[in-house]
Amino acid sequence: MLRFFCISSALLLVSVALAQESASPTEKPTPIPTPPEPKITVSSVPVDGPYIALTFDDGPSEKLTPRLLDLLAQRHIHVTFFVIGENVAQHPEIVKRAAREGHEIGNHSWSHPNLAKISDENVRSQIKRTEEAISGAIGARPVLLRPPYGSLTARQKHFIHDELGYEIVLWDVDPYDWKRPGPTVVTNRIVKETRPGSIVLSHDIHPGTIEAMPTTLSELEAKGFKFVTVSELLHMARRLE
Numbered sequence: 204m205l206r207f208f209c210i211s212s213a214l215l216l217v218s219v220a221l222a223q224e225s226a227s228p229t230e231k232p233t234p235i236p237t238p239p240e241p242k243i244t245v246s247s248v249p250v251d252g253p254y255i256a257l258t259f260d261d262g263p264s265e266k267l268t269p270r271l272l273d274l275l276a277q278r279h280i281h282v283t284f285f286v287i288g289e290n291v292a293q294h295p296e297i298v299k300r301a302a303r304e305g306h307e308i309g310n311h312s313w314s315h316p317n318l319a320k321i322s323d324e325n326v327r328s329q330i331k332r333t334e335e336a337i338s339g340a341i342g343a344r345p346v347l348l349r350p351p352y353g354s355l356t357a358r359q360k361h362f363i364h365d366e367l368g369y370e371i372v373l374w375d376v377d378p379y380d381w382k383r384p385g386p387t388v389v390t391n392r393i394v395k396e397t398r399p400g401s402i403v404l405s406h407d408i409h410p411g412t413i414e415a416m417p418t419t420l421s422e423l424e425a426k427g428f429k430f431v432t433v434s435e436l437l438h439m440a441r442r443l444e
């Protein structure tokens with residue numbers, strides 16, 4: 204996204220320069236319009252290959268997350284977990300295992316409120332408490348935040364990004380697995396909608412989602428997709444800039 208911003212800024216400067224050159228001395232130069240603000244959330248990433256990031260929210264779940272970790276380990280696939288602080292506090296060992304096995308751990312708030320509807324002070328507390336729980340479990344602070352429901356005000360986005368130091372990660376593929384449509388529907392939606400650079404949303408707290416994964420992973424692999432963590436995907440985009 205930064206790339207597009209830079210290109211549009213460059214075009215803007217060129218067009219402003221041309222406008223100024225062609226203006227006669229009596230005319231006032233065209234005022235330079237304010238460039239649009241760069242987006243600070245990411246839903247998918249421009250990449251140069253068949254790379255995608257699977258993400259699993261709302262865990263860790265005592266029973267289901269270890270089952271998912273087993274499946275991913277068998278296939279040598281790395282994903283990103285956006286964990287809830289309360290659940291990390293209950294099962295830090297699961298988060299530790301996920302990190303040890305190469306998965307990325309992101310922050311998904313302490314108790315899953317709609318952050319856009321609570322005070323800045325509470326937003327900070329939701330994020331910081333979770334950050335401490337994750338750091339305690341894995342020995343490193345998370346750098347990605349996914350707001351519950353994808354919901355943040357523009358002002359919150361800025362302080363979470365600029366002051367708290369998070370990349371704000373949304374998604375472009377949503378199988379609505381939380382509505383529990385059954386494993387086949389979850390698989391079909393993911394496989395149909397995923398493109399290179401996609402960030403796929405799902406939840407490791409629903410049995411049907413875990414049941415959907417063996418077929419989903421096989422079908423995505425058959426289409427040539429390669430699985431990376433969200434941070435790996437973001438680094439690929441930066442290399443293209």
Ligand SMILES: [Zn+2]
Pocket residue numbers: 260261311315351352
């Ligand atoms: Zn969630």
